[in-house]
Amino acid sequence: MNLHPDYLLNVVNEPADIKKMSLDELKELAAEMRQLVLERAAAIGGHVGPNLGVMELTIAYHYVFNSPHDKIVWDVSHQSYAHKMLTGRKLGFLDPDHYEDITGYTSPEESAHDFFEVGHTSTSISLAVGLAQARDLTKPHSKNNILAVIGDGSLSGGLAFEGLNNAAKLHSNLIIVVNDNQMAIDKDQGGLYKGLKNLRDTNGKSPNNIFKFMGLDYKYVADGNDLQTMINAFRDVKNIDHPIVLHVNTLKGKGYTPAVEHKMEYHWRAPFDLKTGKDKHPVVNGYNEAVLDELDKQIAAGMPVVAINAAIPGVFGLKRFQEAHPDRYFDVGIAEQDSVTTATAMAVAGARPVVFQNSTFLQRAYDQLIHDMALNDSPVVMIVRGGTIAQGSATHQGTFDISMISNLPNIEYLAPTNVEEMVSMLHWALKQREQPVIIRQPEKELLHGKPTQDDYGVINYDVAHHGSEVAIMAVGDFWELGERVYEQLKKKLNIDATLINPKSITGIDQHDLHHLAENHDVVVTLEDGNLNGGFGETIARYYGPTDMKVINFGAPREFADNVPLDVMNEWYHLTPKQIVDDIEKVLHSL
Numbered sequence: 001m002n003l004h005p006d007y008l009l010n011v012v013n014e015p016a017d018i019k020k021m022s023l024d025e026l027k028e029l030a031a032e033m034r035q036l037v038l039e040r041a042a043a044i045g046g047h048v049g050p051n052l053g054v055m056e057l058t059i060a061y062h063y064v065f066n067s068p069h070d071k072i073v074w075d076v077s078h079q080s081y082a083h084k085m086l087t088g089r090k091l092g093f094l095d096p097d098h099y100e101d102i103t104g105y106t107s108p109e110e111s112a113h114d115f116f117e118v119g120h121t122s123t124s125i126s127l128a129v130g131l132a133q134a135r136d137l138t139k140p141h142s143k144n145n146i147l148a149v150i151g152d153g154s155l156s157g158g159l160a161f162e163g164l165n166n167a168a169k170l171h172s173n174l175i176i177v178v179n180d181n182q183m184a185i186d187k188d189q190g191g192l193y194k195g196l197k198n199l200r201d202t203n204g205k206s207p208n209n210i211f212k213f214m215g216l217d218y219k220y221v222a223d224g225n226d227l228q229t230m231i232n233a234f235r236d237v238k239n240i241d242h243p244i245v246l247h248v249n250t251l252k253g254k255g256y257t258p259a260v261e262h263k264m265e266y267h268w269r270a271p272f273d274l275k276t277g278k279d280k281h282p283v284v285n286g287y288n289e290a291v292l293d294e295l296d297k298q299i300a301a302g303m304p305v306v307a308i309n310a311a312i313p314g315v316f317g318l319k320r321f322q323e324a325h326p327d328r329y330f331d332v333g334i335a336e337q338d339s340v341t342t343a344t345a346m347a348v349a350g351a352r353p354v355v356f357q358n359s360t361f362l363q364r365a366y367d368q369l370i371h372d373m374a375l376n377d378s379p380v381v382m383i384v385r386g387g388t389i390a391q392g393s394a395t396h397q398g399t400f401d402i403s404m405i406s407n408l409p410n411i412e413y414l415a416p417t418n419v420e421e422m423v424s425m426l427h428w429a430l431k432q433r434e435q436p437v438i439i440r441q442p443e444k445e446l447l448h449g450k451p452t453q454d455d456y457g458v459i460n461y462d463v464a465h466h467g468s469e470v471a472i473m474a475v476g477d478f479w480e481l482g483e484r485v486y487e488q489l490k491k492k493l494n495i496d497a498t499l500i501n502p503k504s505i506t507g508i509d510q511h512d513l514h515h516l517a518e519n520h521d522v523v524v525t526l527e528d529g530n531l532n533g534g535f536g537e538t539i540a541r542y543y544g545p546t547d548m549k550v551i552n553f554g555a556p557r558e559f560a561d562n563v564p565l566d567v568m569n570e571w572y573h574l575t576p577k578q579i580v581d582d583i584e585k586v587l588h589s590l
């Protein structure tokens with residue numbers, strides 16, 4: 001049900017509808033849309049601060065320009081909620097029954113006003129340059145405008161500068177809007193931001209102007225949250241015949257005091273109480289706490305531990321580490337590549353860097369994993385979170401890290417099943433100096449257990465139960481799934497299966513694998529990630545020359561997009577019943 005049938009937004013079906021509105025009506029629209037951002041995010045979670053801060057900018061864009069003939073590329077696109085409301089998707093904000101109909105990012109499948117599916121940072125300028133170059137090639141007389149909107153935080157990513165560098169070569173229309181709210185997810189990091197501050201402090205007059213140094217025209221807007229100011233600014237640059245940077249100062253979280261006062265916490269929020277700002281379902285991550293406890297112990301013992309992350313301290317609870325060890329904490333900004341390469345050098349020079357990465361963002365540092373860390377066999381320690389089959393956007397899937405990392409030489413990729421095992425692995429990883437070690441932090445419910453080894457240089461599988469006929473190898477987070485499959489096999493087929501915790505995604509225990517062949521016909525692998533190039537294929541390859549049947553369970557090679565987890569589990573045959581049924585079919589075929 002539409003909760004706000006009286007809202008002015010109800011008459012807006014396309015951007016052209018707001019062109020008829022007065023300034024007062026547009027301001028009323030902005031206030032309504034801010035409220036809708038808050039209501040939806042409070043109910044289902046979402047990006048709060050980024051969207052509240054660009055409300056006037058978005059309305060002014062659609063008031064002045066002619067979308068979709070004029071094209072806008074939103075960097076990350078997490079700030080595109082207002083854009084969605086004005087381009088035919090208002091019901092996804094007005095009616096709670098339709099909140100899930102739209103994604104939190106731009107999507108060409110949703111609307112002709114979206115041009116790319118985007119969820120990672122620093123891509124917008126390069127995408128806009130590509131659109132402009134294609135326009136100039138295929139429609140040389142076109143008067144259509146191309147805009148990129150990129151936040152100051154996203155400028156810390158190297159791809160943004162690659163885009164700026166090539167944008168300067170254009171001899172045609174390109175408008176790069178730098179939305180400067182003095183924040184990434186956390187505070188901006190690095191020398192670039194001193195230059196942006198100089199520009200803000202001098203109303204854009206400072207000679208220390210990186211955009212002009214790169215050959216781009218430049219204009220500054222001091223108050224990007226004033227609607228008339230933004231309308232005038234866009235009118236000034238519309239149809240410009242060369243690339244220009246429009247540097248706009250905005251307030252992240254504008255219109256909601258908690259989001260202004262706690263900008264990092266309200267960058268993205270899980271469902272919360274709109275009146276108090278408190279989480280509806282508070283979560284304490286026991287794995288995060290255990291990792292930080294171990295780092296504290298090692299520092300107290302004299303180990304030169306440092307923590308490195310790429311602008312996502314909240315994911316790992318690293319504010320605690322920063323407060324306790326400020327000289328050992330390094331936030332490199334949204335620059336995963338830099339985090340890995342810097343850690344490589346630190347480790348070679350004798351420090352013990354622990355790099356904290358999110359699975360979906362680690363993709364951006366793949367070359368550094370190979371060329372810098374693995375090739376140099378640098379003893380970096382890395383913690384990866386978000387490596388799981390999840391129901392989020394296709395832009396943020398965490399299913400690819402196993403296949404990305406496990407196929408690289410020199411790296412040991414460990415997958416603990418419980419918190420004590422994770423701490424044991426971390427302790428060993430910090431003590432050893434032979435190779436890079438990556439630990440895949442569990443994402444499911446906190447489990448407890450007893451580690452069965454303390455040196456992971458050679459992997460010894462933990463055979464939790466010795467059985468016959470069927471062996472279940474449950475990797476990391478899928479340990480509980482393995483236990484349920486074991487129980488179902490006994491109940492339905494009267495099979496007393498062997499249950500194994502492999503511990504490692506990269507290292508195999510050839511001794512145990514060899515002896516399984518003595519009294520087992522089927523080996524089942526369960527992994528919380530992409531099957532292609534994954535753990536299961538490693539086991540299948542080992543048994544290739546033998547009669548052993550291997551069945552792999554995990555995610556297929558696809559981008560799942562906002563699919564409920566229970567639905568995906570059905571699709572991927574990841575329920576205990578489906579797994580047992582598939583095992584039964586194979587056994588009957590023998």
